[in-house]
Structure formats: structure tokens, C-alpha cells
Amino acid sequence: MSTQEATFAASANGKPIVVLKGIHKSYQRGKEPVNVLNGLNLEVPEGSFEALMGPSGSGKSTLLNLIAGLDKPTTGTVSVAGVDLGAMSDAELAKWRSRTIGFIFQAYNLIPVLSAIENVELPLLLTHLSRADRRKRAETALKIVGLADRMHHNPRQLSGGQEQRVAIARSIVNDPQIIVADEPTGDLDRESADEILQLLDRLSKEFKKTIFMVTHDPAAAQHASLVRRLDKGALQ
Amino acid sequence: MNLGVLASRSLVRNRARTVLTALGVAVAVLTFVLLRTVLVSWTASVDAAVQDRIATRHKVTFVMTLPKHYAQDIGKIPGLGPSTYSNWFGAKDPNDENEFFATIAVDPVSFLEVYDEILVTPEDRKRWLENRRGALVGDMLAKKKGWKVGDVITLTGTIYPGDWQFEIAGLYTATRKSVDRSTLWFHWDYLNDALSDSRKDQIGWISTRVRDPSRAADISKAIDTTFDEMEVPTLTMSERAMNSSFLASFSAILTALDVVSMVILGIMTLILGNTIAMGTRERTGEFGIMRAIGFRPRHIAIIVLAEGLIIAALGGGLGLVIAYPFVEQGLGRWLEENMGGFFPFFDIAPETSAMALGLACVLGLFAAILPARRAARLNAIDAIRRIA
Numbered sequence: 001m002s003t004q005e006a007t008f009a010a011s012a013n014g015k016p017i018v019v020l021k022g023i024h025k026s027y028q029r030g031k032e033p034v035n036v037l038n039g040l041n042l043e044v045p046e047g048s049f050e051a052l053m054g055p056s057g058s059g060k061s062t063l064l065n066l067i068a069g070l071d072k073p074t075t076g077t078v079s080v081a082g083v084d085l086g087a088m089s090d091a092e093l094a095k096w097r098s099r100t101i102g103f104i105f106q107a108y109n110l111i112p113v114l115s116a117i118e119n120v121e122l123p124l125l126l127t128h129l130s131r132a133d134r135r136k137r138a139e140t141a142l143k144i145v146g147l148a149d150r151m152h153h154n155p156r157q158l159s160g161g162q163e164q165r166v167a168i169a170r171s172i173v174n175d176p177q178i179i180v181a182d183e184p185t186g187d188l189d190r191e192s193a194d195e196i197l198q199l200l201d202r203l204s205k206e207f208k209k210t211i212f213m214v215t216h217d218p219a220a221a222q223h224a225s226l227v228r229r230l231d232k233g234a235l236q
Numbered sequence: 237m238n239l240g241v242l243a244s245r246s247l248v249r250n251r252a253r254t255v256l257t258a259l260g261v262a263v264a265v266l267t268f269v270l271l272r273t274v275l276v277s278w279t280a281s282v283d284a285a286v287q288d289r290i291a292t293r294h295k296v297t298f299v300m301t302l303p304k305h306y307a308q309d310i311g312k313i314p315g316l317g318p319s320t321y322s323n324w325f326g327a328k329d330p331n332d333e334n335e336f337f338a339t340i341a342v343d344p345v346s347f348l349e350v351y352d353e354i355l356v357t358p359e360d361r362k363r364w365l366e367n368r369r370g371a372l373v374g375d376m377l378a379k380k381k382g383w384k385v386g387d388v389i390t391l392t393g394t395i396y397p398g399d400w401q402f403e404i405a406g407l408y409t410a411t412r413k414s415v416d417r418s419t420l421w422f423h424w425d426y427l428n429d430a431l432s433d434s435r436k437d438q439i440g441w442i443s444t445r446v447r448d449p450s451r452a453a454d455i456s457k458a459i460d461t462t463f464d465e466m467e468v469p470t471l472t473m474s475e476r477a478m479n480s481s482f483l484a485s486f487s488a489i490l491t492a493l494d495v496v497s498m499v500i501l502g503i504m505t506l507i508l509g510n511t512i513a514m515g516t517r518e519r520t521g522e523f524g525i526m527r528a529i530g531f532r533p534r535h536i537a538i539i540v541l542a543e544g545l546i547i548a549a550l551g552g553g554l555g556l557v558i559a560y561p562f563v564e565q566g567l568g569r570w571l572e573e574n575m576g577g578f579f580p581f582f583d584i585a586p587e588t589s590a591m592a593l594g595l596a597c598v599l600g601l602f603a604a605i606l607p608a609r610r611a612a613r614l615n616a617i618d619a620i621r622r623i624a
Binding site: 065068070071091094095097098099101103105107109111112113114121122123125126131134170 | 246
């Protein structure tokens with residue numbers, strides 16, 4: 001799918017929940033500035049499941065971090081769920097992330113000394129929910145990802161696929177509008193990867209979550225409703 | 237689950253390291269408690285000094301003596317109650333010359349009047365007063381030496397050379413814990429009669445009760461003024477001040493103990509800080525994830541500080557659990573029996589326990605400040621990248 005097709009598909013699917021305009025992002029490496037993103041514009045429609053592909057160093061993770069409110073552009077504006085992220089302080093961004101964004105990482109990144117349900121409950125510690133309500137929501141999230149029978153297992157007692165499903169449960173427990181996934185199947189075998197991708201597909205279709213996934217894997221990208229390609233800091 | 241649970245769970249991540257660190261803290265707290273208890277016990281005589289008792293000695297040093305008639309002269313000064321006089325005898329048991337116990341020559345009748353915290357049965361009292369060679373011995377010393385009433389013992393004089401025979405006339409206990417129950421008291425007359433003319437009728441110090449303790453300072457000054465005009469000037473002070481001046485001769489040791497106890501806590505802080513720092517470094521990625529999902533720097537700092545506090549409290553508690561039986565049933569009783577002159581009682585004061593646990597917790601928090609600050613300042617992206 002070309003960039004034009006992608007843009008068309010995006011606009012055709014509904015109002016954009018992510019809007020990036022004129023994004024430049026550069027880092028200082030020693031004395032040399034390194035440009036990562038060059039004048040990038042992007043609109044992601046609400047409820048879509050998008051995949052972002054591109055070679056290493058193309059700026060995929062940087063773009064993901066900007067959308068997730070973990071980083072700020074050098075120039076340009078980032079608006080997510082109707083909020084201009086550039087105008088927010090670090091503390092406001094942290095609070096915003098906890099309500100709006102769900103994170104899925106390649107290495108699952110569960111806390112090994114907590115059980116599956118405790119890992120899922122973790123983001124809810126930042127809310128005013130009671131202990132019972134937190135537990136109830138965590139159980140529901142685990143049921144959605146099909147791990148109701150593994151709630152009290154520690155991460156090391158779970159397979160890689162199960163760990164990633166716990167991480168997905170953690171990402172949805174706060175009922176975020178957007179889920180950002182950075183190589184969510186990178187550490188999994190094909191079968192487990194397909195299960196995870198089907199789960200993400202379900203979250204998009206059934207629960208109307210906007211999913212923005214960075215991947216190297218063309219098979220994974222096929223699950224997305226839209227595939228974007230990034231190279232040398234620009235969308236192709 | 238809450239942040240505290242999260243912190244305590246983090247400590248079981250590397251059980252061996254946590255246990256060893258807690259043991260390190262426990263040993264530091266145990267050592268601290270022992271050293272503080274030595275200090276408290278050693279200085280207890282100052283705190284436990286009777287408020288209405290003053291002591292008069294030679295102005296230069298308590299090693300130099302006063303004329304005996306001072307004991308009578310002092311009674312003429314208004315505001316004073318009964319008084320008594322004593323000489324440090326400094327004898328040793330020839331069978332064990334390295335062993336120390338106090339031997340003091342006193343006037344028995346006035347001694348028991350002025351030192352009314354000494355408890356003697358009426359039979360023992362009568363026996364002691366009637367026997368010129370009689371000695372009144374602390375029950376702890378008697379138990380240790382195997383002495384019984386009626387035994388005749390021989391001690392070797394150091395200040396007053398020669399072999400001195402005594403008959404154990406009675407045993408004493410005390411109404412207050414701070415009284416050394418390892419002293420041998422005997423008749424001053426028995427000593428005086430055996431001395432050459434040049435050493436006769438000399439006393440070491442005079443102990444006097446004052447009727448109004450609030451006037452002790454004024455009366456002390458009046459005594460010294462009176463004797464300033466006589467052949468030997470005096471220095472009179474409250475019992476507390478006299479005990480303090482005696483302890484001052486050990487001030488270097490006391491200061492050293494004080495410093496060492498603090499140094500031990502300092503070392504404990506460094507060990508704890510290193511352990512917490514290692515733990516946080518290993519969890520850089522986790523903290524990155526937590527920051528990403530919305531945890532604020534202060535949340536991360538609280539978790540790390542709580543880890544420091546928990547491990548210090550655990551170690552401190554363990555140290556106290558070890559310290560109590562060790563001191564109360566082992567070391568303390570041994571010191572009281574063998575070094576009662578320095579440690580009439582050797583118990584862990586509640587203040588010492590509270591101080592040890594409190595300091596351990598405060599230093600636990602202090603040790604975690606730097607790792608907490610570092611963890612809280614982590615950039616989420618950099619932290620996550622380290623595990624990617």
C-alpha cells in the first residue's frame with residue numbers, strides 16, 4: 001500500500017486520533033546532530049490497526065515514542081486524542097499516558113516478582129480505584145487475553161506468548177484509547193506471534209482500540225488494516 | 237498491591253543479597269547496641285547519683301588525702317546531714333592478681349547511714365559493726381569468689397602494702413541497680429591502726445548528705461571556703477559531678493566508643509547504599525516501563541526509598557532480636573559478675589533499642605537517597621532501550 005493509499009485509508013476510516021504535523025526530530029550524537037525524522041506528517045484514524053515498517057534506524061521507535069508522549073519533537077506538533085502534547089509538562093504527560101496510552105514491548109517487560117494479575121494491576125495503582133475494583137479490572141483484562149487460569153502465575157512460569165498476553169492485558173487494563181506496540185511479536189515463534197496478532201486485531205475490531213504497531217515482520221504487518229513504511233525519517 | 241508491596245517484593249528478587257545485607261545491618265545494629273550499652277552502663281553512676289549527697293576531696297586530686305579531723309569539722313557547717321569518710325584501699329586477691337574489685341575502708345556506722353541504698357540484714361550489720369576485721373562484701377563478689385559469711389580471707393595491699401586478713405561479716409545488696417555489688421567494705425580503724433604515724437589519720441574523701449539538694453552547690457562552696465584557710469584545701473562537688481570527674485579520666489575511651497559506634501553505622505549505610513544501588517541499576521528497564529505507563533519520578537523514588545527502609549528495619553529488628561538474649565542472658569551477666577566496678581548493671585536501655593532501630597531506619601532511607609534520585613531521574617526511553 002502506498003503512502004497515498006494509506007492516507008486515503010486513514011481518512012476513509014474515521015476522524016484522526018493521532019495528528020502529527022511538520023515533525024522534525026534530531027538528536028545530538030557527540031558534536032554532530034543526527035536527523036531522525038524529517039518533516040513528517042501523519043494522521044492515524046481512530047479505531048484503526050496500523051503497522052509501521054522500515055529498516056533499522058529509520059525512526060520507527062522515535063515516531064512511536066512521539067505518539068505515546070514519551071518524547072517531544074524538535075519542531076512540529078503532535079496532537080493525540082485531541083490533546084497537544086507539546087503544551088504539556090512532563091508530569092501532565094505522565095498522567096495523560098496513564099489514561100490514554102497502552103504500551104506493548106518486544107521483551108514483554110513484566111515485573112518478575114509480581115504475579116500475572118499483579119503485573120496487570122500495576123497501571124491501576126495510579127488511579128483512585130479501590131483495591132477490589134483494581135483486582136476486578138485486572139481479572140477482566142486477563143480474561144480478555146485468555147489467561148484467566150494463569151492469574152497467579154509468575155512471569156517465569158509462563159511461556160513467551162503468555163507473557164506477551166499478560167503485557168497486552170496490562171496495556172488495556174486502563175481502557176486506553178490507543179495502544180502502541182513496539183515489535184510485539186519480535187521474540188515469539190510464529191504460532192505465538194499469530195495468537196498475539198489475532199488478539200490485537202480483536203482489540204481493534206471488538207474494543208475499538210487504535211493500535212499503532214512497529215514491526216519488522218511482514219507477516220505481522222499483514223494483520224494490520226494499514227501498513228506504513230518509514231525510511232530515512234520520512235514516510236514513503 | 238501498593239508501592240510498599242512493590243518495594244518489598246523487589247527485595248526477594250535476589251534473596252541471597254537481601255539476606256546478606258540484612259545480616260550486615262543486623263551485625264552493625266548489634267555492635268552499636270553493645271557499644272552504646274557499654275557507654276550507658278559505664279556512665280550510669282553519673283545518672284544514678286543521689287541528688288542530696290556531696291563529696292569532698294583534696295583540691296588537687298582524689299589520690300591525695302585529707303586530715304581525718306575534716307570529717308568532724310565539716311559537721312559544723314550549716315545545712316548538712318550525716319557524713320562519712322572513706323579511703324581507697326586497692327587490695328588484690330593474691331590468687332588472682334589480674335582480677336579487679338573495689339576495696340574501700342569506711343567508718344561502718346556513718347557509712348550505712350549516708351549510703352542508705354546499701355541493703356544489709358540486721359544480723360550481718362551487727363556482725364560487721366562488732367568485728368574490727370569484718371568485711372561487708374557485695375553478694376555478686378561473694379558468689380564469684382565463693383566467699384561465705386565467717387570465711388577468713390587474705391588480700392594483698394597495693395597502696396598499703398602487706399597481707400591483710402579480713403573476716404567476711406556480711407553480704408550486701410542494694411536498692412538501686414547502679415550500685416556496684418562487687419565491692420568489699422571494711423573498717424577504717426582496722427586500716428588506720430596498722431599504718432605508720434606518717435600515714436595515720438588520713439582519709440580519701442568525705443561523703444555528706446545535704447538537707448536541701450537545691451542548695452548543694454552553695455553548701456559545697458561554703459565547705460571549700462572553710463577549708464581554704466586550713467592546711468589542705470578541698471574540692472567539694474555533688475556525687476554526680478564527682479562521678480563525672482572520675483569518668484573524665486576515661487573520657488578518651490568513652491569518646492572512642494562513641495565514635496566507633498557511629499562509624500559502624502556509617503559503614504552499614506555504605507553497604508546498604510551499595511546494595512540498593514545495585515538493585516536499582518539492574519531494574520533500569522523496569523523503571524523505564526513504569527515511567528512509560530505513567531508512574532511519576534516520585535513514585536519511583538518512593539519505591540527505592542521504601543526498599544532502603546524495609547531492609548534497614550528488617551536488619552535492625554534482627555539485630556535487636558539477637559542483641560537482647562546475647563546481652564541480657566550472656567554478656568551482661570558476665571560483665572556484672574566480673575567487672576561490676578565498671579558495669580554495676582549491663583542491660584539494654586529501651587532508649588538504646590529505640591535509637592538503634594530509629595537510626596537504622598533513618599540511615600536506610602539516607603542510603604537509598606542517591607539510588608532513588610538516580611532511578612527517579614531516568615529517562616523512560618533510554619531506560620527501555622537498555623533492555624530492548
